[in-house]
């Protein structure tokens with residue numbers, strides 16, 4: 220499959236898709252007649268570059284090329300994935316699909332971002348109905364993994380399977396929905412909450428700020444990691460879900476909510492909500508709010524990744540496929556042991572990468588080298604590990620948020636009980652830090668030093684021999700306060 224995506228409509232959602240595809244290495248052709256489309260895509264790319272790579276501890280593929288096509292035919296030609304994100308109007312989408320199918324490959328995936336239309340509605344009047352599916356994303360598309368994937372009876376199963384594969388490769392989480400219903404799953408839930416929130420404001424029960432606090436200070440934190448059913452199972456105590464349903468079930472019929480009743484969005488209500496929203500958030504521009512949202516999402520997602528929970532589990536799975544290739548230990552060059560972007564969470568009050576993060580980078584890079592040498596989770600489970608006994612870090616230049624850092628390693632001593640490693644942290648051609656560490660191989664049963672298993676010993680001894688003729692690094696063996 221060629222890795223070219225066509226993005227039709229480049230507003231909030233189309234620009235987000237363009238950024239997600241491009242940062243995952245796809246070439247992207249955008250078609251949107253609006254004179255502001257280019258700027259919207261550029262802004263989304265900037266936000267994505269500042270956030271998406273920061274989710275990962277491995278390098279993303281080289282960024283794809285983003286071009287703006289003069290016409291729709293030029294955009295969709297040769298594209299393997301065509302993503303429609305024009306306004307939510309069925310007539311507009313029908314006209315667009317007819318033109319797309321006249322020019323695109325019949326094998327291409329033709330996906331709609333629609334929030335509410337079903338595939339059967341979208342396919343009406345199409346030349347090849349089975350080619351059109353729903354791939355409903357969430358804003359910001361370059362950070363949130365969920366995509367609701369829906370086909371109709373006309374949709375070949377292998378097309379959905381292919382779509383799932385592509386979305387997986389983009390680091391996204393396709394949720395394939397068998398039933399065709401208006402608004403799929405997530406927007407039905409969101410609409411119920413949204414309707415209720417509008418009533419609370421209209422009835423003067425709560426302000427927009429109070430409602431947002433009620434979500435973000437409480438159940439919003441639970442939903443990000445456990446969703447609704449798992450959370451309520453716990454709320455049933457040891458009696459679990461059955462007890463929860465018996466206890467709170469009756470409230471559903473009292474009822475606590477306004478159910479399907481929709482408040483009239485007359486000018487007075489629009490003004491009331493808009494004024495409250497201005498008071499709540501008007502001090503910030505939309506761009507500032509987007510940056511805050513993205514920084515917070517990156518931090519939340521990274522914590523979830525560490526805990527392998529919720530969307531963090533998706534990230535982990537995707538990252539496993541992005542790992543650096545293992546080097547040949549006999550190569551007479553320092554291998555790159557870490558290649559990543561500096562995330563916002565690594566920056567301190569001085570506005571640069573905090574000293575503790577240099578140790579983290581060197582520690583992760585050292586673990587990577589040892590992993591290549593054979594110190595795998597299985598080897599560790601069998602009792603073979605290392606303990607660090609000494610570390611010396613020199614900070615030679617500042618590292619900023621978003622910088623791409625590369626660590627290179629040299630094995631000075633290896634193969635026996637001692638493992639002496641020299642590491643250099645580079646940003647482009649700037650050497651920003653060096654780290655020198657002495658580690659001891661240990662037997663985890665006795666927790667005392669021991670020679671490593673042959674496989675690990677041989678790999679490290681070969682790397683040491685391969686590195687031996689490299690120029691001796693300036694700074695090896697330095698101590699704090701040493702006279703020049």
Ligand SMILES: NC(=O)C1=CN([C@@H]2O[C@H](COP(=O)(O)OP(=O)(O)OC[C@H]3O[C@@H](n4cnc5c(N)ncnc54)[C@H](O)[C@@H]3O)[C@@H](O)[C@H]2O)C=CC1
Nearest residue numbers: 228229230231232251253304305306307332333334356358
């Ligand atoms: N905004 C949101 O939160 C979400 C929206 N969606 C869905 O994504 C779709 C797009 O929504 P938004 O990005 O919010 O809309 P938007 O209004 O921000 O962007 C729509 C873009 O389509 C362009 N456009 C209009 N006619 C076109 C045509 N014939 N060919 C190419 N481009 C054309 C417009 O110039 C505009 O840039 C809708 O179907 C919506 O339901 C899905 C998930 C979330």
Ligand SMILES: C[N+](C)(C)CC(=O)CC(=O)[O-]
Nearest residue numbers: 333334356357358406409
């Ligand atoms: C408001 N909306 C229906 C367009 C929202 C979505 O479709 C998904 C989202 O990102 O919340």
